[in-house]
Amino acid sequence: MNTARTTLCCLLLGTLLVFAGDFGHAEPTLLGEPCAPHAAALPVATASPQAKQQPTIVFQFNTIQALLDGQYDADFTCGELRQRGNFGIGTFNALNGEMLVLNGQVWRVPGSGIPERVADHERTPFATVMNFRANHTHELRGIQSIEQFRKKIDELLPNRQDMFALSLRGDFAYVKTRSVPKQTAPYRRLVDIVPTQPTFERHNVRGMLIGFWFPASLEGVNVSGLHLHFLSDDHRFGGHLLECRFDRASLEICQGDELLIRPAPPHDTKHDAGNRQQLRDELNKVER
Numbered sequence: 001m002n003t004a005r006t007t008l009c010c011l012l013l014g015t016l017l018v019f020a021g022d023f024g025h026a027e028p029t030l031l032g033e034p035c036a037p038h039a040a041a042l043p044v045a046t047a048s049p050q051a052k053q054q055p056t057i058v059f060q061f062n063t064i065q066a067l068l069d070g071q072y073d074a075d076f077t078c079g080e081l082r083q084r085g086n087f088g089i090g091t092f093n094a095l096n097g098e099m100l101v102l103n104g105q106v107w108r109v110p111g112s113g114i115p116e117r118v119a120d121h122e123r124t125p126f127a128t129v130m131n132f133r134a135n136h137t138h139e140l141r142g143i144q145s146i147e148q149f150r151k152k153i154d155e156l157l158p159n160r161q162d163m164f165a166l167s168l169r170g171d172f173a174y175v176k177t178r179s180v181p182k183q184t185a186p187y188r189r190l191v192d193i194v195p196t197q198p199t200f201e202r203h204n205v206r207g208m209l210i211g212f213w214f215p216a217s218l219e220g221v222n223v224s225g226l227h228l229h230f231l232s233d234d235h236r237f238g239g240h241l242l243e244c245r246f247d248r249a250s251l252e253i254c255q256g257d258e259l260l261i262r263p264a265p266p267h268d269t270k271h272d273a274g275n276r277q278q279l280r281d282e283l284n285k286v287e288r
């Protein structure tokens with residue numbers, strides 16, 4: 001299925017459409033590597049070939065580059081976002097918390113760390129959503145750190161070129177998150193805000209990690225690599241994932257075939273994110 005990759009960018013009526021893979025590809029392939037005693041992953045199911053007949057679209061409002069540039073406000077509502085997908089992550093105007101879109105409902109984990117439902121009229125400067133339909137399912141076992149978790153995800157992904165949405169449900173022995181307190185203008189750079197963000201910890205918490213893995217080729221468009229947000233089942237804990245440990249959790253992966261980007265209108269950029277190396281350095285500080 002790793003056919004020659006075609007990347008086309010078409011600017012159509014203010015919408016940027018990136019074909020991030022061959023959507024006519026065959027059935028996804030599950031990795032069948034032997035399982036180590038720890039950090040084991042057992043493939044347990046896969047979708048039928050019919051499930052991939054239609055391309056799966058990942059919708060994104062604006063880019064991570066714009067956020068790094070200090071564009072923290074836009075006129076795209078959560079109601080509009082929900083029409084584009086029932087699953088995803090992002091943030092809110094004025095960087096007012098971490099966003100999760102789960103089962104079509106928008107949640108915010110604000111600076112207090114206590115999740116809350118978000119009304120449709122609220123706005124986002126950056127978010128990524130899709131209609132999630134798993135085409136790979138695995139059991140993950142014995143994960144002792146986020147580094148080990150990232151490594152395991154890297155092993156399980158079918159390739160390094162497409163986009164993947166991930167959903168992980170389980171009983172977590174430990175989760176550490178952070179969130180963003182609402183900012184006031186004049187805004188500081190994101191890279192300067194992150195070190196001041198509050199962090200939250202919880203032991204023995206049941207919940208979900210949701211988010212995306214983007215290829216390095218889309219760095220600057222979105223966060224390359226893994227970017228996940230957590231929401232506990234009791235809706236009392238969540239945020240941007242910093243660390244986790246768990247004995248067993250169910251992982252679902254949904255491959256995205258096309259990326260549809262709705263750019264925000266031009267704005268008065270006060271900051272210059274600089275060259276690509278600087279962007280990479282800032283992304284590492286902001287989203288890792």
Ligand SMILES: [Zn+2]
Pocket residue numbers: 098227228229240241
């Ligand atoms: Zn995040």
